[in-house]
Amino acid sequence: MNRKFLYLVILIIIAVLASYVSESFLTRRGASITITVPTTSTTVYLLSNPMQNATLRIALSTDISTIDIHYATGVADFEVLGNVYESLFRITYNGSKLAYIPWLVKEFKQLNDTAWLFVLRNGIMFQNGERLTAYDVKASLERSMRLSGIGKQLLTDAKGRPIISDIVIINDTAFIIMLREPFTPLIEHLAHLSTAIMPRDVALKYWNGPINSTQDVIGTGPFMLESYEKGSRAVLKRFDGYWGRKPAIQNLVYLILPDANARISAILSGSVDIATGVSPDMVNTLRAQGIEVYRVTGVRLVLVAINCLRIPDVRVRQALNYAINRSAIVKELMDGYAQVAMGIASPVFPDAAVLEPYNYNVSKARELIEEAGFAGKKLTLLVSTRSPKDVQLAQVVQQYLKAVGVDVEIVQMEHTAFLKRVFIDHDFDLAIYGPSPSSLYYALTYWRTNASLNGPQYSNPEVDVLLDRIAREVNESKRLELYRDVQEVIWRDAPAMWLYFEDVVVAARPSVKGLQILPFQKLVLDSMYIG
Amino acid sequence: MWLHILKKLFYVLLVVLTTTAVLYSVARLFPGDPITVLYGETTPSPDIRKLLEARLWLDKPIYAQLLLYWKRLFTGDWGVSIFSGEPVLTLILRRYINSLALALATTITTTALCVLLVYLSTVKGYDKIFTQLATVSTSMPAVLWGIVLMLVLALLKMPIPFGSIVMPLATLTIAGVGIFYTILKNLIEKAFSEPFIEMYRAVGMSRARLFIRALHYAMPVYVTAVLYRLGLIVAGAIATETLFSYPGMGKLLVDAFSSRDYPVLLGWSAMISSTLALLNIFGDLLHMYIDPRIREEK
Numbered sequence: 001m002n003r004k005f006l007y008l009v010i011l012i013i014i015a016v017l018a019s020y021v022s023e024s025f026l027t028r029r030g031a032s033i034t035i036t037v038p039t040t041s042t043t044v045y046l047l048s049n050p051m052q053n054a055t056l057r058i059a060l061s062t063d064i065s066t067i068d069i070h071y072a073t074g075v076a077d078f079e080v081l082g083n084v085y086e087s088l089f090r091i092t093y094n095g096s097k098l099a100y101i102p103w104l105v106k107e108f109k110q111l112n113d114t115a116w117l118f119v120l121r122n123g124i125m126f127q128n129g130e131r132l133t134a135y136d137v138k139a140s141l142e143r144s145m146r147l148s149g150i151g152k153q154l155l156t157d158a159k160g161r162p163i164i165s166d167i168v169i170i171n172d173t174a175f176i177i178m179l180r181e182p183f184t185p186l187i188e189h190l191a192h193l194s195t196a197i198m199p200r201d202v203a204l205k206y207w208n209g210p211i212n213s214t215q216d217v218i219g220t221g222p223f224m225l226e227s228y229e230k231g232s233r234a235v236l237k238r239f240d241g242y243w244g245r246k247p248a249i250q251n252l253v254y255l256i257l258p259d260a261n262a263r264i265s266a267i268l269s270g271s272v273d274i275a276t277g278v279s280p281d282m283v284n285t286l287r288a289q290g291i292e293v294y295r296v297t298g299v300r301l302v303l304v305a306i307n308c309l310r311i312p313d314v315r316v317r318q319a320l321n322y323a324i325n326r327s328a329i330v331k332e333l334m335d336g337y338a339q340v341a342m343g344i345a346s347p348v349f350p351d352a353a354v355l356e357p358y359n360y361n362v363s364k365a366r367e368l369i370e371e372a373g374f375a376g377k378k379l380t381l382l383v384s385t386r387s388p389k390d391v392q393l394a395q396v397v398q399q400y401l402k403a404v405g406v407d408v409e410i411v412q413m414e415h416t417a418f419l420k421r422v423f424i425d426h427d428f429d430l431a432i433y434g435p436s437p438s439s440l441y442y443a444l445t446y447w448r449t450n451a452s453l454n455g456p457q458y459s460n461p462e463v464d465v466l467l468d469r470i471a472r473e474v475n476e477s478k479r480l481e482l483y484r485d486v487q488e489v490i491w492r493d494a495p496a497m498w499l500y501f502e503d504v505v506v507a508a509r510p511s512v513k514g515l516q517i518l519p520f521q522k523l524v525l526d527s528m529y530i531g
Numbered sequence: 532m533w534l535h536i537l538k539k540l541f542y543v544l545l546v547v548l549t550t551t552a553v554l555y556s557v558a559r560l561f562p563g564d565p566i567t568v569l570y571g572e573t574t575p576s577p578d579i580r581k582l583l584e585a586r587l588w589l590d591k592p593i594y595a596q597l598l599l600y601w602k603r604l605f606t607g608d609w610g611v612s613i614f615s616g617e618p619v620l621t622l623i624l625r626r627y628i629n630s631l632a633l634a635l636a637t638t639i640t641t642t643a644l645c646v647l648l649v650y651l652s653t654v655k656g657y658d659k660i661f662t663q664l665a666t667v668s669t670s671m672p673a674v675l676w677g678i679v680l681m682l683v684l685a686l687l688k689m690p691i692p693f694g695s696i697v698m699p700l701a702t703l704t705i706a707g708v709g710i711f712y713t714i715l716k717n718l719i720e721k722a723f724s725e726p727f728i729e730m731y732r733a734v735g736m737s738r739a740r741l742f743i744r745a746l747h748y749a750m751p752v753y754v755t756a757v758l759y760r761l762g763l764i765v766a767g768a769i770a771t772e773t774l775f776s777y778p779g780m781g782k783l784l785v786d787a788f789s790s791r792d793y794p795v796l797l798g799w800s801a802m803i804s805s806t807l808a809l810l811n812i813f814g815d816l817l818h819m820y821i822d823p824r825i826r827e828e829k
Contacts, residue, residue, distance in 0.1 A: 065568065065790065066614055073571030149573025160576075208582050210569060212616025230615055231786040232694055232778040255693050259774050261678050262693075265685035271693060416563035416791060423572050425562075435572070452574040 054530045055251040056512075058523070059263045061277030062386075063231055063256045068211040069196045069219070070148035075436070075521045078193050079276070080234050080254055082522055084127070085198065085219035088118065088137065089191035091438060093296070093518050098348050100191045100439075104132065104220065108187075113474075114165075114179040116186065122173065124243040126199050127224045134175040138167040139203035141177075141195060146207070149452065150194035157181065157471070158448055158464050182472045184479060185441035192438045222247045222525075231256060248529035267291055267507050273530070274512060276521060278505040279389075280335035286507050296504045297339055299346040299519045301443075302390075302434040304381070304397055304497040305422070305456040310429055311374075317494035318358070319368035323404040325360040329396055330500050333389070337505055341498040344447075344490055348519045349440040351480055353487040358498070365404040378407045379429040384418040390432045397432075397497070422455045431455060434502065436520055440483065441470065447490045458495030536812075543808040550804035551604070551797055552597055558788060558796055559593050565613045565791045587613065587793070600797045610794035619798040623783070627765070627802055630779040633696055634764035637703040638757055644704065645711045646746065653719050653745075654738045661712065668709025674770035677702040681774070691775075698775040703768060707760065714756055718749035751822045758814045765810075766803045 062076045069085045072078050090103035102108060106121040124132040144151030145162050157163050163183045168176040179186070189195065202216050211217060217225045222244065223236040236252040255272060257263045264282055267275040268289055278286070283293050306317050326340040345352040369375050379401075383394040391412060398408040408430070413421065422431045435453060437443035445451055448467060449459040466486040473479040491498070504521045513531040516524035566575065566583050575583070584590045588599055603610055609619035652658045671679075680702055684691050692698060722728055722745035731741055767781020776782075780799065787795040819825050 063786065065571070067616075071569055073573065147575070147579060149570040149575060152576065153573055208579075209586060210614070212611060212614075214615070228615060229778050230612075231773075231782040232776045256776055257693065259678075262681060262774055262776075265681040266691060266693065268685040269688055269691050271691040414561075414789065416568050416789060417561060419572060420563040420567050424567065424574065433572070453572050455572075 052248045052530060053250045054248070055253060056249045056274070056525070056528070056530070057253045057255060057272040059255050059257045059266050059272040059275040061258060061260075061263065063258075064228075064234065066210060067214060067217050067225065067228060068206070069193060069198070070144050070151060071210045072194060073149065076254075076256075078520065079522055080236070081196075081217075081219075081225075082193055082221070083223035083236055083252060083525070084217060084221045084225050085193060085196035086221050087191055087193055087196045089187055091191045091518065091520075093348065093516070096348070097350050098439075098519065099350075100188050103191075104137075104197060111176070113182045116177045116179070117170075118175055118177065120173040121243065124220050125241045126220055127218045127239050127241070128199065129241070130199055131172075132197065132220055133172045133200075134169045135172075136200045136203070137175060137197055138169060139200040140197040141167060141190075143198075143203040143207060144195045147209075148194045150192065153445060153452060154189040154192055154194060154442060157183075158468060160450075163471075182474070184471055184473060185439055188439035188441065192442075223252055245526060247525055249525070252525075264507075267509065270509065273509050274515070274523065275507045276523070278507045280337035280503075280505060282507075283335070283337070283505065290510060292508050292510055292512070294504075294506045294508065294515065294517050295337065296506075296517045296519055297346065297348055298436075298502045298504045298521065299348060299438075299443075300434040300436040300502045300521075301341060301344065301346065302338075302393070302432070302499045302502055303341075304499065305428075305431045305433065306494065306496055307426065307429055307431075308456050308458045308495050309426070313372045313374065314493055315368045315372040316374045318492075319365040319372070319374075319404065320401065320406070320497050321358040321494050322361045322365040322368070323406075324358075324397065324400050324497055324499065326358075326499055328360075329393070333392060333396060334500065334502070337503040338500040339503070341500050344487055344498060345437070345440050345443040346501045346519065349443065351440050351483050353484045355488060355491045362404055369405060375405045376407070378409065381408050381410050382418060382421060382428045382431040383410060383412055384415045384433070385412050386415040386418075393499075394432055397430075423452065426455065426457050428455075430497075438520065441467075444470075444483075444486055444490070447495060456495045458490075458493065460489060460493055463489055463493075539812045539815075543805055543812070546808045547604075547801050547804045548601070551600070551800045554800040555597055555600065555793065555797060556593060558791065558793065559596070561791075563791060564589055565793065568790045569614075596793075600793075604797065604801050609798045612795050613792050614790055619794045622795065623780075623798045623802050626778055626780050626783045629696075629777065630765045630767065630781070633699055633703070633768070633777070633779060634761045636696065636700050637707065637764060638761050640700065640704045641707045641711055642753075642757060644708050645715050648708070648712050649715045649719055650739075650742055652716060653723070654742050662716075665709040665712045668705060668707075669713070670709075671706070672770075673702055673706035673768065674774055676706045677771050677774045680705070693776050694778070695775075696777065699768060699771045699777045699779075702771050702775075703764065711753070711757065711760075715749060715753055718752055719745045722748040747821075751818050751825075754817055754821065755814055758810055758817075762807050762810045765806055 060076050062074060064076045064080050065074050066072060066077060069081045072081055086104055088103060088105045089100050092099050092101055104120055104124060106119050108116060108118045110116050120132060120134065126132060145155045155163050161180060163179055164177055165180045166178040168178060197220060199218055202218055214225055214228055222239055222242045224239045226235045226237045228234045233256060234254040238247055238250050257266060260279055263275045266272040286293055306320060311317060330336060330338045330340055342354045342357060343352055381394055381397065383390050385391065394410045398410055401408045421427050435446055444467060446453045447458050447463055448454065449464050463486055466482055470479055470482045473482060504517055504519060506517055508515055511530050513529055514527040518524060565587060566580060588596045611618050612622060648661050652661045681691055728741060728745060731744060765780060767779060767784050769781035769785055772779040772782040784799050787799060
């Protein structure tokens with residue numbers, strides 16, 4: 001046996017292995033595989049969970065950015081800390097619409113236009129063994145309004161004043177929220193985790209800044225934060241004194257795996273039970289290997305913000321909307337795992353309006369651009385390098401706009417620098433991002449004059465007035481009408497190129513049963529168990 | 532000799548001061564600060580921003596901030612991470628030990644493998660296969676080897692130990708063995724053509740013993756190359772660490788920079804610059820020890 005032969009054999013083995021590996025992972029399989037879509041609506045509610053000592057491992061695509069729920073901004077923050085903390089109300093999803101149900105609150109009653117009475121459930125314990133009282137609620141809500149970026153957005157009015165004038169404590173479990181003015185979306189906003197409840201002494205201890213000790217991460221939720229290693233993992237443990245249905249699993253480990261290949265390999269090999277942030281082009285591969293893939297319509301509206309101070313002419317902004325073929329983008333870029341935007345809020349929100357679409361129309365776009373004297377203009381398009389999908393999208397948008405005579409230069413930026421440029425300095429022409437609101441009203445406040453999430457500095461007094469009227473309007477059908485009107489106005493004013501609502505795609509091993517997923521890419525582990 | 536070492540230590544101090552200053556200035560001049568990170572797409576009210584700025588020294592000019600950080604570095608209080616609140620010193624030491632373990636283990640496995648392979652190729656004559664394999668090893672960057680390893684494990688349905696040292700160690704060894712094999716083999720071959728080896732051969736020394744002599748001759752250059760890579764891995768095998776979520780120094784740097792966690796960033800640069808500088812000195816001393824010619828010069 002000569003050496004050349006041996007060497008040839010080794011090379012061949014490597015080549016075969018490499019091609020097998022690359023084929024089964026990196027290329028798409030044909031559509032010949034039958035697909036069954038497990039929907040989140042078909043959940044079997046067990047009377048009680050089989051208590052298991054199992055560990056559930058979940059792969060996340062991004063790290064958490066904080067351990068303070070009131071500072072949570074990213075999907076991962078709410079995913080991890082959402083197991084530790086709870087709010088007065090809770091957001092649920094039935095497979096088509098969101099609902100807001102009382103959670104820490106047993107009952108509530110609107111006393112008059114500006115006063116709401118709440119009564120807490122009995123016997124709720126914090127993870128430090130203390131009982132939940134109205135004092136904790138008062139301190140938590142006040143801290144949220146004071147410190148939390150999102151809390152402030154949820155609970156302040158157009159002039160930046162807090163909508164809550166006072167929280168009056170009646171006894172340990174009852175309190176009245178006094179409003180400055182009537183505010184109809186109050187319940188929805190108290191369901192957001194940015195208004196989560198923590199012990200009063202913790203809230204006061206960190207009155208002026210973020211919580212900076214894992215010891216002080218204390219909520220009323222089913223899991224406790226045991227340890228957190230930045231960039232690597234967060235470990236949570238079941239809280240045995242939890243007031244609600246105790247989770248079936250004992251330990252919850254979040255692994256931070258930013259690399260898409262790593263997440264796919266992790267779930268295929270059984271190193272994790274659940275993987276979030278699954279790229280649509282991997283779905284068929286995963287299913288072929290017996291992995292369950294869940295898909296839920298998302299709330300994240302991917303858009304290209306148009307700086308309204310630099311491009312004040314509404315004709316141009318509309319032209320940019322006509323210049324884009326949304327269904328082609330959804331089909332090609334997202335493999336169909338997105339919904340073309342038919343309005344400015346995801347269809348999962350009750351009362352989200354379906355509006356007259358901007359159909360792909362190059363000649364109309366050209367006409368409008370000519371009319372506005374905007375032809376031949378050069379624009380910069382900012383995109384954050386955090387999401388590879390966004391960078392791809394930028395290139396697609398560039399091509400479409402070139403076809404209507406607008407030259408686009410793509411500028412890629414590191415995420416924090418991007419945030420500063422877009423939301424603080426407002427120094428851009430076009431920028432790609434995707435807000436993920438928790439309620440319809442909140443989604444609309446993004447477009448209020450001077451709102452902190454209003455990157456393109458869009459301002460229309462009519463929108464501001466309509467939003468105020470919605471907040472005050474008690475009659476439901478009238479409110480619905482106003483909601484429709486304001487969505488219509490923003491949609492037509494086009495402070496952004498409205499693109500699509502990204503689907504939430506989550507992969508889970510077949511042994512994971514009873515998993516539910518919210519459109520915010522939040523896993524609900526209430527009735528989850530390992531089968 | 533002592534003066535020599537003292538001079539070198541002064542040089543370490545200088546390196547630490549410069550690198551911390553440079554890294555901090557770059558981080559500060561880069562758009563966005565920890566408050567931007569904290570608030571994401573939202574913004575704090577002006578008085579809260581002021582409060583936080585004062586707490587993080589951001590209201591002072593950059594040189595004053597730097598002086599404050601320097602003062603802290605040398606008094607041993609490295610502050611706490613802005614985001615997790617963990618003391619920077621504990622955080623960095625933990626990550627540093629992880630990285631050091633990885634670097635040392637990789638160096639040992641790589642060197643052991645290289646010596647074995649070079650022995651087999653120069654003494655036993657399996658030259659061609661190993662040269663080809665070395666080319667395969669060097670043809671891809673470490674992180675791609677990591678991905679290949681991971682995909683193979685996934686295919687075999689074997690659990691991937693995320694967070695443990697095993698995967699990064701295997702990856703860095705596979706990716707490193709090619710280059711060090713080539714270096715060592717060339718050195719040994721050069722040694723074999725030296726007259727002193729000819730002499731040993733003439734007196735009838737076996738090939739295996741000749742190899743040991745040649746290895747001794749090759750060591751100084753090889754050690755310099757290996758120490759250089761060791762330093763790089765301690766500073767952070769960023770891509771490999773990220774891939775396998777191994778909590779080392781590289782991931783720490785990336786996370787600290789992207790979240791503008793200045794105390795951690797400063798701690799990282801102080802630790803790494805002093806390590807690299809000390810490693811440099813250590814390399815010189817080691818060189819002196821294994822190469823008698825240099826020892827005598829000094």
